[in-house]
Amino acid sequence: MSAPAPKKVYFVSLGCPKNQVDTEVMLGVVRDQGHTLVDSPEDADTLVVNTCGFIEEAKKESIDTILELAQVKAQGEAKRLVVAGCLSQRYPKELADELPEVDNFLGSADQLGLAQVLAEQAPRMAVSPLGRRAYLYDHTTPRQVTGRRHSAYVKIAEGCDRPCAFCIIPKLRGPQRSRTIDSIVREAEQLAENGTREICLVAQDLTTYGTDLEDPRNIEQLLAGLCGVKDLRWIRLHYAFPTTVRDELLTMIAGEPKIATYLDVPLQHVDTDVLKKMRRGYTEKVVRNLVEKLRAQSPYIWLRTTMLVGHPGETEAAFQRLYQFVEEGAIDHLGVFPWSREDGTPSALLPTRVSPELAEERRLALMELQEEIRQERHEEMIDEVIEVMIDGESDESEFLLEGRHEGQAPGIDGKIVLTDGTGKPGDFLKARVTQADANDLVATLAL
Incomplete structure (x- = not known):
């Protein structure tokens, strides 16, 4: 029997930077298997969408994209529609039952399975269970970086062990699985040799990196290794957890020239009662102490964070505490999201719901406030x-x-x-x- 002919593959990647890395691994699979990437779905015989299933809005975007590509498939030359990523991982049977037009489903740890799909040797349902031994890419994995090559994301760990009440990530991505320092450094070296000058380190819980390894390591040891990579200029840190940001890490960010003076810490809220309902494991005092430590550093460390409004039990008084905290101006970059009820999370069972309309009002209020703060801060930079x-x-x-x-x-x-x-x-x-x-x-x- 002759091998299947090379495929013309079209990709859509949705969701977070971690998903982007997963898509780039699948692009590497396409390249190394001798298939061709195309820029238009109408030119493809295989359509692939890497989905996000984090919150309701992301799920809707994923479903809409699947249906759009299914329509392209029905009207054109495409013979195969592949749905990969977190939505497949979360709802494998439901999607298979409701979307007969989809030919193959791959989960959030099944990027390499695309090779079997393109070889027409994969079952329709190829969603692997998640656990400590689930797949995690490394420096030997085929990967094709998209966009401008001078900046790239590097995923240093997958999954999460936190019990946050509102978050579905452990069910989408599994428990925390860290890569070795050697693997991450070698990938960074490969990227730098190909022109990358900035790497953005991403993990669901960056500051517990390495604690799950047989020979435990930490983020500071990883950064020390990465600072030795020739031609890297900026190493940027995304998704630190408030209680595990150690003084040693802040000292490294401020003192190591290659580490960008920037830290992304999703605080989620500042009111202690809301944080307790969120199962975040810290209080307002912890948040404020962290911000004070950041602001005590020299040079200045830029702080990015996200806040979640409308969580069950968020009273008007609790929101006002959050509003006042943002008003103090300690945050440089802010994202605000309304709570989304996600089946399978503890938050979904909590009483004292906040209406979607009120949650959106609160989100807009914080974003308008932050816009005023950013305007003032940016104007202060004129002539710098x-x-x-x-x-x-x-x-x-x-x-x-x-x-x-x-x-x-x-x-x-x-x-x-x-x-x-x-x-x-x-x-x-x-x-x-x-x-x-x-x-x-x-x-x-x-x-």
Whole structure:
């Protein structure tokens, strides 16, 4: 029997940066198996969507995308529709029953299974159970980084052991599984050799990295190894947990030139009673102590966080405590999300619900407040000379460049538009800030 012909594959990747890494692994599988990636679903014979199943809005986006691709399949040349990722992991049987137009389902740890799908040797349902021994990519895994190569995400661990009441992640991703320091450093070396200058480390619980290894390690030891990688300029940290941010980590962030002075810590709330209902394991005092430690560091460490409003039991007084905390201006970058009732989570069973309309009002109030704070902070930066990493041509004009400073992560924290000068992606240049709004800065390279 002859082998199946090479496939033309179209991808859609939804969800978080961790999902992006998973998609890039599947892109590597496509490349290494001799198949071809195409930019249009109409040109493909195989359609793949890597889904997110975290909250209701993400699930809806995933289902809508599946249905859109199913329509393309029905009307065109595509012969196979593959649904991968967290939604498949969460609802394998339900999706299989309700979506007969989908040919294959892969779970959140089944990226390499795409090879069997493309070889037409995989069962329709190929969603693996999750556990301590579930698949986790490493430096030997095929991966094709998407977008601009000078910045890349590196997943240092998968899964989570936290009992947070509102979160479905342990059921989507399994228990925490850390990669070895050697594997992560070797991947960083490979990326740097191919032009990567910034790596963004991601894990659901970055600050408990390595505690599950047979020979336990910690995030500080990992960072020490990564700081030795030639040609890396910024190592950025995403998703630290408030109670495990050690003083040693803050000292490294402030003192090691290669570690970006930036920390992403999802605080979720500040009211102690709400935090207790969320099962976060800390109090308002812990949050404030962490912020004080951050602000005591020199140089300045930029703080990104997310807050969750409308959780069952969030009274008006509790929300006002959160509002006042944000009003104090200690947060540099803020995301706010309304609570979503997720089956299988303890929060879904709690009484004293907050209406979706009120939760959205609270979200908007916090975002409007933070926008005012960011506007003031950005205006204070006018005339400052800062280091900018060039990302490439501006979306606003091919005659402008855009980049980011050390306190801006790719895609979420705004950008710097450069009105003059030249540079290529990955270059680090000095620029003077000339204008500012709540989201972005404008700067000149003519110093």
